[in-house]
Structure formats: structure tokens, C-alpha cells
Amino acid sequence: MYIGSYQLSNNLIVAPMAGVTDRPFRSLCKYFGAGHAVSEMMTADKTLRMSKKSLYRANFDGELAPISAQIAGSDPEQLAEAARYQVANGAQIVDINMGCPAKKVCNKLAGSALLQDEDLVARILDTVVAAVDVPVTLKTRLGFLNGHENILRVAKRAEQAGIAALALHGRTREDMYLNTARYELIKQVKETIHIPLIANGDIDSPEKAKYVLDYTGADAIMIGRAAQGRPWIFREIAHYLKTGEHLAAPDIAEVKDVLLGHLAELYQFYGEYSGCRIARKHIAWYTKGLRSSNEFRQSMYKVESTVDQAKVVEAYFDQLLDQGQRMSDVQVEQVNLLEIK
Template identity: 60%
Template sequence: MVKIGTYTLKNKLILAPMAGVTDRPFRQLCKQLGAGMAVSEMISSNSLLWGSEKTKRRANHDGETEPRCIQIAGADPELLAKAAQYNVENGAQMIDINMGCPAKKVCNVMAGSALLKDETRVAQILDAVVNAVSVPVTLKIRTGWDKAHRNGLRIAQIAEQAGIQALAIHGRTRACGFSGEAEYDTIAAIKANIKIPVIANGDIRSPEKAKYVLDYTGADAVMIGRAALGRPWIFREIDYYLKTGEKLSAPSLTEIRDTLLAHLEKLYQFYGEYTGVRMARKHLSWYSKGQPYGAMFRNTVNRVGNSLEQIKLTQSFFAKLAEAL
């Protein structure tokens, strides 16, 4: 079992924080389908943004199973400490600090993985946030800034010293973005040198790969991001494989349809009609990827502007798939 502070997770599987994706409906869905924990989208430490509708939605955990984990991002220790306090006051039970995001707009303001360049600043941020809140604080990093500067182990040691309760590591450097293959040697080296839980992340797309990464790195858990898009049941598939060594049969077409339709309804409820329809488009694209007639379906469904039409087209698409079986 993975223990982070006072919380014990039900398994070794965590949904990675993804901007524009890991909203409350998606986090709840992944938890229902086997994720032991799910991390919110990144919330800026800029206090001017806290009152915005977007930030309020990102921090909304109503009805969500514990532990409720909020990710914060920024470069100023004091602002990050305040952001942590604000989110704890608003229901966060765990704070995750983002030092892994490779996006230019985040790194250009010296946040996300850009912070890995400045180990002194990293230590100041971690100390400030850990001392500001009574809940567990976790950290997400990459293996370093670029291949010549893989300082993940040094950052991990700073994190452990600061009182960070768990460390998630994406097996790429900031310079790699999401290209090339994730490497797990750095994660294994970090795990061998620190005592806090280590969570391995990067290119884990199947039950077999999850088991390989856990065995190879010695990590306590794995974090799944892009592989869960349009396939939230990947968590129960991995969980079953880790427990039994056997593969769970793939979900039926009916189950996929029902999961997607329920997901759409949750998005409309959470965001309201206008934004809900637009947020649904990316999920419709992910669920239909690789399916027969998928491109044609995406081309049509992404043009409609209301929820009833979206649902009708989705039902027709699955009816057509069923006929083709």
C-alpha cells in the first residue's frame, strides 16, 4: 500500500494532473474505474486568479473521494505558500507542487520544470509550502532540465529534506517535452537513495508496462496521464494485472458508450451547456480514436454547439459500430 502522510491509497495507481483535462468529472470517473488517487489541474499561485471562474472550477472537489489533491504552480515561495493555504482552507487534503510542466508559457515565468535549474529556489519553495500547511505536500518533477543536467536525484534529496511526503517523477527532461522514450534509470536511482514514496510517470500505456516500470524502478506507484485519455478504464486493467498477473477483458462497446455518455452528462452539469459542449469535444475525440468511422464522427460532432445534438450523434455513432460487429 502507498502511504502519503496520513492517507493510504487503495492501490498503486494515480491519475496525473493534466491542464484542461483532470477536472472534477474526469478525476471522479478515473477513481470509479480504479485510480487510487487523482491530482487536480494546475492552479496558479497568482492570487489575482483565485477568484476567477476557471480557478474555482479547478479547485472544486464537491463529492469527490479522498484524498483531494490540488496541484499548485508558480515560482515565488511566498505566493506558493499562500496558494497552498488558500486551497487547504477550501477543502484540499493534499498539496502537490508542479516542477514538471514543460510548457513554454509556464517555464518562461520560471515555474514548472524551469525551477529545476535553480536548486536554491527549489529548496526555498518546498520549505515555504511545507511549513505553511498541515496537510501532506507532494512534488512532481522531471529528471532534470536537459540530458546534460539530469539533477533529479539532487532535487529529490532536497525534497525529502524539506518534508515532502511523496515524489512523482516523469522520466524525461524539460528539454525532451513529450518526445522520445521515457527513461526509468533516473527514477530507479532516486528510489534507491530516498525513503519517501516515489511515483514513476511517463509512457505507461499498458498493464504490462506498469508492472515493468514498478519492478525496474522499485517505485511505490505509477502515475498515468495521456494513456487514460478516452480510456479511463486503464486503471482497473492495470490494477487487475498487478494483483492477478492476468489480463482483464476489454470493456464492451456498450460499456464504452455508457461510460462516455455518463461522462458527457457530468461535463454539462459541471461546466454548464456552452463550456460543457466545448470541453466534451476533446473527450469525444479521444474515446473515438482508433474506432471505425471515428474520423467522420469527430468531423461531425465537433461542429455541433449543443448537448442534445452531441448526445444524439454519439448514440448514432455507437449504434453504427454495433451494427458493424
């Protein structure tokens, strides 16, 4: 698959997720076989762009090409300026966020709230595409409200504006992440436009990945929440699409090594204070369903230093290895991230 002149190594893409797809996470997913990754969104508001959080989001040092930076906002000129800033910062592809359903984003008429104003959508697309000489992609949803899906019009307008590829989450903003992704509309969009289409939503297994690709005719799939604490899902899907066979689940020793390596990257990237706190949600995702994981997490959340945090994680996994825990024994478990301080 190509995005502009950039050929991806495969058609498996890491979805942009605020607070998740930082450089360490993107690099890890690419290591496990993702052909492409999009950064978490950066605000187009210049007054906020130089915040510490935004600067982390704009850090692409050492990342495998092509580098894709997502921007979010509602003012066409501000978004154009943000696109130019990202290109000057090393981005080779700019992605426009019209899909985020978060209240704090939609309240500013950004993210998926933009789908309520198709004239504004058109102005944003035209202005950003004209502002930079790199491919511009669009991430969006089926529409704002159920029963008022306007993705077919938006997709056609995006193609007319020169958007290089369209990533489509199969829900409306009203759905948030509830209900199930609707692949029929994604299929209709694919049949309507001639630019690459990337299908997104509820793709959480090799079988689901193949089904979505086959059913929608999409050029690629985008995986978000299913990769949280499970970056090897890209390796599993790539193998299944190539061979029709399943890879064995990683053993506990490999999960331990992957997690400790991920923590080391987070600590180096964010520093002591933020690194320890940002790591907590990742540890929660990696350990969900494992033996006594809830008790472990409640204790882990109280640890205040990176050194101690890594030690308690290592000790927990060593205990699992001593008990003969296998990943095939993992039970489905919901992790309440509201517990994470």
C-alpha cells in the same frame, strides 16, 4: 501506500493534466480503480486565482478522499498562500508542480523551468511545507536540459524539506513528451530517498505498469495520457498486477455508456457553452481508432449544443453496434486535437 497519514486504496494514481483532470475525469478514473488522483494545476498568482477556470479547478465537491490539489508558480510566498487557500477549500494534500513543460508555464519560471534554479526550488519546498499542516507532495522531471539532469539533488532536497511523496516523470523539460521515459534515473532516485516515489511516463499498458514497478522499485505509478479516453486502464492494470491475467477489453456498449455518462457529468459541471466545447476532446479520445471515427469527429466538432452533441455520439455508437464493431478491432490512430475548436 501512504501519503502522510492517508493510506491509498492502491498504488495507481491519475496524473495531473491541465485541461483534463477536472473533477468529472478524476471521479471517473477513481470509479475504474485509480487509488488516487491529483487535480490539474491552479496558479499561485492571486490575481488569476479567482478566474472562472481556476474556480472549476478548485471544485472538489463530492470527490473521494484524499483530495489532492496541485499548485503552480515561482514565488515561494505566493505558493504558500495558494497552498493555504487550497487546504481551506478542502484539499487534504497539496502538490507542487515542478514538472509542466508547457512554454507558457516555463516562460514564467514555473513548472519544470524551476529546475534551473535549485536555490529557488529549496525555498519553495521549505516555504510551502511550513505553510500548511497537510502532506505536501512534489511532481517534477529529471531536469531541465538533457545532460544536466539534477533530479538526484532535487529529490534529496525535497526529502529534507519534508515532502511526503515524490512523483517523477522520466523525461527532462527539453524532452517535452518526445523520446522515451528513462526509468534508470527513476530507479536511482528510489535508491537514494526514503519517501514514497511515484514513477510516471509512458505507462500505457498493464505489462508496462508491472515492468516499471519491478524495474524502478517505485512505490506507485502515475498514469496520464494513457487514461485519456480510456479511464478503464486502471481497472485493467489493477487486475493484471493482482492476477497476472488480462481483462477483456470493454465492449462497444460499455464504452458508449461510459462516454455518455462522462458527457453528462461534464455538461452538469461546466454548463452549456463550456461543457459542449470541453467535451469535444474527450469524445475525440474515446473514439480514436474506431470505424469511420475521423469522419464522425469532423461532423461532431460542428455541433454547438450539449443535447445535440450527446445525440450524435449516441447515434455513432449505435451504428458501431449495428456493424458489430469490437474494441479488439481498434486501430492505433493519432487524433489531432488542434482540429478541436
